Amino acid sequence: MATYAIGDLQGCHQHFLELLDHIGFNATRDRLWLVGDIVNRGPNSLALLRMLRKLGDAVVMVLGNHDLHLLAIAAGTAQQKAGDTLQPILEAPDSETLLYWLRQQRLFYCEDEYALVHAGLLPAWSVEQAAELAQEVEAVLHGEQFQIFSRSMYGNTPNYWQNTLQGEDRWRVVINAMTRMRVCSPDGIMNFSYKGTLAAIPPGLLPWFELSPRASKDTTIVFGHWSALGLHLTPNLIALDTGCVWQGCLTAVRLEDRKIFQVPCAPHS
Structure with missing residues (x-):
């Protein structure tokens, strides 16, 4: 049995199949951890959704901003x-x-020494608090409140965490951090406009994972969302968005030994 964490798919069904063949994936034995952004921009999101739903318990996935965008459109x-x-x-x-199946998926997942999220965690959040906050928002996404909340699900404020936040403001901060965040100010204020490389981050901003102190630093965070960051591996980080939909590559990391598998993502003729 092996667990393969895989970067943003964004509708690239054929490249996903090629990657599964490359790693020798067996749905009766192995598991896939998907970092979200399953759909959009690529050519065959529909086939991907159908396939992942059929794979059942072999797939653990979290929602990304493109997945939530689809759900809001449908609503x-x-x-x-x-x-x-x-x-x-x-x-x-x-x-x-x-x-309906997509709306039942998680925002955050933690198992043993690994945690799975699309974009990141705010520095004040421990893994335990992040799990609790995600469950709060998942209850809204899964329930009858989603139709109402989806009208105000996105917005850039509030852009920092306070334990006293309530209702839609509280839920929006959780969604923004877990599905949209890349960089923050040193005191944890999220900036949603920067999408570039680590080297070009403007003064006064830091990647969310370099903020200190960071309460989740003792858990390895597996995430995607930041294609300009690319494959980024440290002892407590695994970043996996390698720009498949932008003709980069699709990446998997086997969590048991951190072996890397990749397939190129040039357009299919």
Whole structure:
């Protein structure tokens, strides 16, 4: 049995199949940890959703910002953007089933020495607190409140954590950190505009994982979302968005020994 953590798929179904073949994945024996952004921008999000749903317990996944964007569109509270490739899901005969399955997925997952999240964790959050906060928001996503909350799910404020936050402000901060964050000020204020490389981060900002003190530092965080960061491995970080949808590559890391597997993602003819 092996556990493979895999970077942002974004509708790249064929490259996903190639990666599974490369690692010799066996659904009866192995598990996949997916960092979110399963859908959008790539050519076949519909096939990916169908496949992952059928894989059942062999897949552990967390939601990314593109996945939440799809759910908000389906709820009628958001509009598609230029470059979106979500219409085939919305028009599919099994759309309702697939969207319901997607909405039941987690924002955060922790097992043993690893934690899985799409974007990151704010420095004040321990892994235990992050799990509790994620469960609060997951209850909203899974329930009847989602239709109402989806209208205000995104927004750049509040942009920092306070334990006294309540309701939609509290939920929005959790979603922003776990699905959108890349860099923060030294005191933990999130900046949502910067998407570039580590080397070019403007003065006064730091990658979320370099903020100190960081309460989650003793757990290895597995995440994606930041394609300009690319593959970034340290003793307590595994960053896996290597830009498959941007003709980079699709990356898997076997958690048991941290062996890296990759397939190139040039467009298929």
